[in-house]
Amino acid sequence: MAQVPQTFFDALAVRTWCGLALETLGRSREEIDAINVYPVADGDTGTNLYLTVESAVAAVEAVFAGHAARSGPEGPTLADAARAMAHGALIGARGNSGTILAQLLRGMSQVLADAGTPHADGQGLRLALRHAADSARQAVAHPVEGTVLTVASAAADAACGAEGDCGAVARSAYEGARAALAATPGQLPVLDRAGVVDAGGRGLVAVLGALVETFTGERSRDAAVTAGALRAGAGEGPGDAGPAEDAQDWYAYPRGPHARVEAAEGLAPGGERADGAALADQDGPAFEVIYLLEAEDAAVARLRERLDALGDSLVVVGGDGLWNVHVHVDDAGAAVEAGIEAGRPYRIRITHFGAGDVHTTGAERPRERAQRAVVAVVPGEGLAGLYTEAGATTVLARPGEPPASGELVQAVRRAHAREVVLLPNDAELRHTAAAAAEQARTEGIRVALIPTRSAVQGIAALAVHEPERRFDEDVVSMTSAAGATRYAEVTIAERQAWTMAGICQAGDVLGLIDGDVAVIGSDVTATAETVLDRMLAAGGEMVTLVLGDEAPDTIAEHLEGRVREGYLAVDTVVYRGGRQGAVLLIGVE
Secondary structure (H helix, E strand, C coil): CCCCCCCCECHHHHHHHHHHHHHHHHHHHHHHHHCCCCCCCCCCHHHHHHHHHHHHHHHHHHHHHHHHHHHCCCCCCHHHHHHHHHHHHHHHCCHHHHHHHHHHHHHHHHHHHHCCCCCECHHHHHHHHHHHHHHHHHHECCCCCCCHHHHHHHHHHHHHCCCCCHHHHHHHHHHHHHHHHHHHHHHCHHHHHHCECCHHHHHHHHHHHHHHHHHHCCCCCCCCCCCCCHHHCCCCCCCCCCCHHHCHHHHECCCCCCHHHHHHCCECCCCCECCCCCCCCCCCCCEEEEEEEECCHHHHHHHHHHHHHHEEEEEEEEECCEEEEEEEECCHHHHHHHHHHHCEEEEEEEEECCCCCCCCCCCCCCCCCEEEEEEEEECCHHHHHHHHHCCCEEEECECCECCCHHHHHHHHHHHCEEEEEEECCCHHHHHHHHHHHHHHHHCCCEEEECCCCCHHHHHHHHHCCCCCCCHHHHHHHHHHHHHCCEEEEEEECCCCEEECCEEECCCCEEEEECCEEEEEECCHHHHHHHHHHHHHCCCCCEEEEEEECCCCCCHHHHHHHHHHHHCCCCEEEEEEEECCCCCEEEEEC
16 A cells, blocks of 8 residues: 555555545445445445445556556556546446446546646646536436435535645545535435435545545544544544544434434334335336446437436446446346447346335345355356356356455355355455455354365365355365365467466467466367376376367367276266356366
C-alpha cells in the first residue's frame, strides 16, 4: 500500500485511493448489506460494492505491474491509472449500486485522463466529482432521490464550493455526502419505514472517506466504522470518531427509544420487517439481469428503450464500445435477447430474487444449515457439472477471469454449512482463497483451505470426501489425496517466452508438469503423450484426463491406449471440461 497522504491526484493517488476504498468497504460490507432495503432488500449492496472496487483494484495493480516489468521505476501516468480503475470497475460491477459506482469512477476518470497532465489539483478533483455525479445520473433510466445518486450529487455540490488542495476538496465532498446520506430516509419512504439510510449512499460515503484518507492521512469516521451523528445531521469530519460500541447509530435512523432493539431483531420501528418483507408498496420484477455488452452507441440507445419497457432499476454504464447493463425484469430471457440484438452480451448473470426480498409478502422459515460442504473453483462448465454432481458448490473461473475473494466468500455463504472445505484448484488463487476463508471465519463458519493447484487435485480430494467423518479427519484425508496427485496441463503458447524447457514461440504446444513447462512441441497429442510418459515414469495407479473444447477428437482414445499398452494396473478416467483454458488437464495419483 502506498503511503498517505498524497499531495496531488496522480497515478499513485489513484492506486492508494482504490486500495483504501477496498479496505474500508471490507470492514463495512456486512453493515451495508444489513441496511439494504432499496430497490430490492436482498442484503448484498455492501458485497456488490466491495466486488466492484476489488475489480478496479486488480486492474490498477495490473497496470503498475506491467509498467514495472517494461520500464522499471517509471510508473504509469495518471491517465493510465484512471482508465484502468474505470475499466476494472466496469467489467467487475455487481448489482445496482455497484453498476452506479462504476459509472461514478468512469466519470471521474474521463476528467482525470483527458486533462493531459501528470497530476490533478483541487480544481481538477472538483471537476471530476461533478462530472462523475452527472454521468451517473444520466446512466439511470429513472433517477430516484434518496439514493446513491442524491449522495453523489451532494458530494459534487459541496466539492464545487470548496477552495484549496485535493485534501480540502475531498473533505468537503465527504461531509456533503454524509449530510445527504442522513437525509435519505426523509426522501425515500421505504428507508423511513425500515429506519435506515440508503445502503448505496452509505457505501459511497465509505469510498469518499477513503479519498479523504488518501490526501490527508486521516481515517474518516466512516472508514473506522465508529459512532455517527447522522441522525442529528452533524458535520463532524475525519478524526472525530466516537466509541466503537455505538457503531449501529451510523446505519440506523432511529425514531424512538426502541428503534435499536427492533433493528437488532430484524424489525423496523413500528413492527415492519427490516429485511423488506413488508416494505414494498407493490410486487416488483422477479429477476436481476446483468451482463457486459460490446455494442455501438446507437444500438445501446435502442437497448435502453427496450429494457425500460421490460422492467425497472435500469442502469446502463460504460462507453467506447463496452457497456455494463443492469435491469430488474420478469422475463430474463427477453432482457438477454435484447442485448443480443444490440451487440455481443457476455458474462451474463441472472439472479432470482426469491423469497424474503422486497418483492415478497410472506416470511419463510430459513433453511437449516448443513453440517459440512465443499466449495471448489473450477475452470470449465464440464468440470462444474462434475463437481456439482459430487455435492460441491462451484465457482466458475473462466479463462483470463479468475474469481475475486468476494466471489469465493459468496460461494461459501451459498453452501450454507457450518463447516466448509475450500478447494481453489489454482496455485495463483492461494492468497485469494486464504482471504476468503478468513472472511468466512469471521462470520462463524469453520473453513479449511486445501491448497489444491489444479482441478485434477480437487477431483482426487473430492473422491475421498466423507461428510460423516470428523472435520479434521476429513480435511486430512482430502489433503493427502490432493497432495498425492501430480498434475499437468497441455496448452498453446500465446507469445514467445523463455521457459524451463527452452524458448517457445507463439503457437507452440506446451506441456506443463506441476506448474513448470517441461515439454515444447508442435502436436497436441504427441506432446500430451510425452508429458504422460514422464509423469508415469515415477509410478501411478490412476490417470485422470480432462479434455477441453479444443482437444483433438482422438486424443483421449490415443492416451488411454498408451496407458493400457505401456503401464500395467493403471486405470484411466476421462472427463470433458468444456471451455477450460487448457487443451488438456492430466492427473496421476
